[in-house]
Amino acid sequence: MTRLTFRGTADSMGVPRVYCDCEVCNEARLTGENRRYRSVLQIEDEELGQMWIDCGPDWGRQMEAAGVRAPERMLITHAHFDHIGGLVEWADACRWLEQRGDAYSPAEVINEINDRFPWVNRQIQFNKADDGLTFGGWQVQTWKVCHGKNGYSYAYxxxxxxxxxxxxxxxxxxxxxxxxxxxxxxxxxxILGTSFYEEPYPFETRSVYDVKEALVLLNDLRPARTVFTHMSHDIDLRRDYVLPEGVEFARTGMSIEL
Incomplete structure (x- = not known):
């Protein structure tokens, strides 16, 4: 059995956005239904171990919510701050726990991480994932994907x-x-990132699919189940978007089993 838990489901700013007084951000402050940390996925599986995808700046609070002191291993999608900002905290935790972190990512992402945080590799071992990874019966493939105006990311x-x-x-x-x-x-x-329901900005300025575009994609991809993550304050989880059967929004702390 594989359990996936969404410890973070937000875009780069999180929800609430500190500067914003919109209805969604204010609701997130008051009752928390729309409160979202930066996107992180926790994987629990007998063969994969306790693996996490990404390590953003909310990492400490996400680990506390999970009741975990340190992940067994981590995959990194790209070197934007909302996906690697917690590496410094993880490295410090490794130092105090007297253990070495175990992280995997394509070589160009590792190079960017080392350029930005050259000291974290003292506590975290970064392993190249370009040629694929094997954990028990699981084969893990990674490939480069277009991140629009923000360059590139990797999917797994x-x-x-x-x-x-x-x-x-x-x-x-x-x-x-x-x-x-x-x-x-x-x-x-x-699991697909969708920042807005219908993003109003010029396409050339954007970096993530919106929900309406993703739903068109699903007509061709046809996964058995889809969960949208990486959501901005445009998405209001109190609203019924009338998504198709088998499609849903991730919620903070939500777990699903494979």
Missing amino acids: RFDHQGTGRSWAYCSDAIALSEDELKPLYGLDLL
């Missing part, structure tokens, strides 16, 4: 050799080419 696909189960995590992407889309076909579960 997980395939289990024994059961045939497959799922993928693609949090930061837009305008994917057919080659970039290929690993997203035929999944049991797709």
Whole structure:
């Protein structure tokens, strides 16, 4: 059994946004239904171990919510601050726990991390994931995806050799080419980033699919189940968006099982 828990479901600013008095941000402050930390996924699986995807600036609070002192290993999608801002805190935790962190990412992402935080590799071992990874029966594939005006990110696909189960995590992407889309076909579960319901800004200034665009994509990709994450304060979880069957928004702390 594989359990996936959404410890963070927000875009780069989180919800509430500190400067914002919109209805969603104010609700997040008052009752917390729309409160969202930066996007992070916790994986619990006998073969994968306790693996996390990304390590943003809310990492400490997310670990406290999970009741975990240190992850067994971590995958990193790209080197934007909302996805790596917690590495410094993780490295410090490793130092105090007298253990070494275990992280995996494509080589160019590791190089960016080392440029920005050159000291964290004293406590965290960064391993190249470009040629794929194997954990028990799980084969993990990573590939570069378009992140619009923000450059690039990487997505991860997980395939289990024994059961045939497959799922993928693609949090930061837009305008994917057919080659970039290929690993997203035929999944049991797709976790996809959608910042707005319908983003009003010029396409060339954007970096993540909106919900309406993602729903069009799903007509071709046809995963058995889809969960949207990486949501801005445009998404109000109190609202019924009339999503198709098998499609839903992630909520902070929500767990699903494969």
